[in-house]
Amino acid sequence: MDVESWTCKDVAKWLSTKGFGQYARQLCTNHTIDGQALLLLTEADLRSPPVSMKVLGDIKRLIRQIDLLKHQNGNNGQMSNGHAPTTTPVTAQTPDRQHTGEDQVDYPKRHLATRLEPEVFKTILSFIYVFAVFLLTAFVMTIVHDRVPDMEKYPPLPDIILDSVPLIPWAFKACELCGIILSVLCCLVLFLHKHRSIVVRRLFAITGTVFLLRCVTMFVTSLSVPGIHLQCSAKVYGTVWDKLVRALEIWSGLGMSLTGVHTCGDYMFSGHTSCITLANFFITEYSPRKFHILHTATWVINLFGIFFILAGHEHYTIDVFIAFYITSRLFLYYHTLANNRALWQGDSRVRVWFPMFSFFEANVDGIVPNEFEWPLPSLTKIMERISEGPVKRLKTKAR
Structure with missing residues (x-):
């Protein structure tokens, strides 16, 4: 289905599948963003009133998804932010994942999560x-x-x-x-x-x-x-x-x-x-x-x-x-x-x-990438902060 023929409901469904369901009501119901309007959205539109999205990461990710949508839809003539199209070629190693080289090998055709709050x-x-x-x-x-x-x-x-x-x-x-x-x-x-x-x-x-x-x-x-x-x-x-x-x-x-x-x-x-x-x-x-x-x-x-x-x-x-x-x-x-x-x-x-x-799983919007780290340094910092208290007291008493 051609993106330009999308209705507001179609746009709302697309936003939900891409992990932006919380903005579906704001964009589609309040501002009647249909397929044509979606392809014309710019970062400035999302930042400024009347939309006024507050989360910078969501703004950047949504603009990238729109640019990818333009590329997939063959809308290379559309302008992004008032300039030439800024779409990134979609290859087996660059679709929506720039976490680690391993993830590019692990999931060449899958969507990795962009929101990974520990909760x-x-x-x-x-x-x-x-x-x-x-x-x-x-x-x-x-x-x-x-x-x-x-x-x-x-x-x-x-x-x-x-x-x-x-x-x-x-x-x-x-x-x-x-x-x-x-x-x-x-x-x-x-x-x-x-x-x-x-x-x-x-x-x-x-x-x-x-x-x-x-x-x-x-x-x-x-x-x-x-x-x-x-x-x-x-x-x-x-x-x-x-x-x-x-x-x-x-x-x-x-x-x-x-x-x-x-x-x-x-x-x-x-x-x-x-x-x-x-x-x-x-x-x-x-x-x-x-x-x-x-x-x-x-x-x-x-x-x-x-x-x-x-x-x-x-x-x-x-x-x-x-x-x-x-x-x-x-x-x-x-x-x-x-x-x-x-x-x-x-x-x-x-x-x-x-x-x-x-x-x-409400706030995990895709595959969890297999990234690894050594967690002990953070624990060491916590122990150092705890030990700083008694040390400071001893120094104060010495003075």
């Missing part, structure tokens, strides 16, 4: 969310332990993989070692990432939602114990207080057998599979694309971790399969929507089904 308060809220979900998960695990089916009456269900793979006693601990390795690598990547607040917020949001779904699946159906070596039996914890104490034990031990936590009944779906899969996906998504060895290693560790779960006969194959599917799909759905604002902005259905996503 630490949202990250804190996401931490509170995942913290609360983990406590709820531990509490539900104590409830499902009360309902573990009697092993004599309900033997292990037929399972092709478990029936074919012999029991390896140390396999489940090996799986947890794989999880620890992936978690350390994931924390290292997040620690060094320049936009760590956004990435950590996404990790907490996705992890919390995955384990919230796990609470539901554990609670609604109790599967029989997958192996006779587990020797699980229903254990009633009595009062609510006893359940809370046991839930705190599970939570503090991260639900790992390496920390002495042993649970029964929490089979559908595998929490260990979800954790190592999420760690793998975040490492590969937020580390440089050229780190092929790292990405291959994380996938190998992920797959070995899943194998060790099955080899230890701690979960049915369906538990592991569903865990991997739900975790990977939720990760991909979340990032697909986050990286393409046009898919969800203005869509009320997304706000209804994913209200937390709409809140957390």
Whole structure:
């Protein structure tokens, strides 16, 4: 569709897809900017009354988007700021991204985010969310332990993989070692990432939602114990207080057998599979694309971790399969929507089904570039400022 034939509504939609939805009402409703008027807008028009945009970065980015629109529309005869066209040739290395050379390689045809405010308060809220979900998960695990089916009456269900793979006693601990390795690598990547607040917020949001779904699946159906070596039996914890104490034990031990936590009944779906899969996906998504060895290693560790779960006969194959599917799909759905604002902005259905996503990603207008920095110097400055206080007091007393 020719830009010059755009209506005010078309211009408003275009502004929203480019991350300028907050100006759609001002430009399109109040000043009836249609396609022809959009192509004639200059930086001076946006700065001065009656528009009077206040944010310099938004003015510059909007003018650049208009210049690119002129170029794509073949309007090279239009003037920008009263001079010859100022459009920049759109090549595989220069479309709307001048962050780092790596991003030019990583995303040659995608739109990188231009607004990357840390919004630490949202990250804190996401931490509170995942913290609360983990406590709820531990509490539900104590409830499902009360309902573990009697092993004599309900033997292990037929399972092709478990029936074919012999029991390896140390396999489940090996799986947890794989999880620890992936978690350390994931924390290292997040620690060094320049936009760590956004990435950590996404990790907490996705992890919390995955384990919230796990609470539901554990609670609604109790599967029989997958192996006779587990020797699980229903254990009633009595009062609510006893359940809370046991839930705190599970939570503090991260639900790992390496920390002495042993649970029964929490089979559908595998929490260990979800954790190592999420760690793998975040490492590969937020580390440089050229780190092929790292990405291959994380996938190998992920797959070995899943194998060790099955080899230890701690979960049915369906538990592991569903865990991997739900975790990977939720990760991909979340990032697909986050990286393409046009898919969800203005869509009320997304706000209804994913209200937390709409809140957390409201101010991120594209793909988060993989930029890295060493954060410790900033921490050093903070410590220096804190230590300056006592030093100044000592000097004052000496005088």
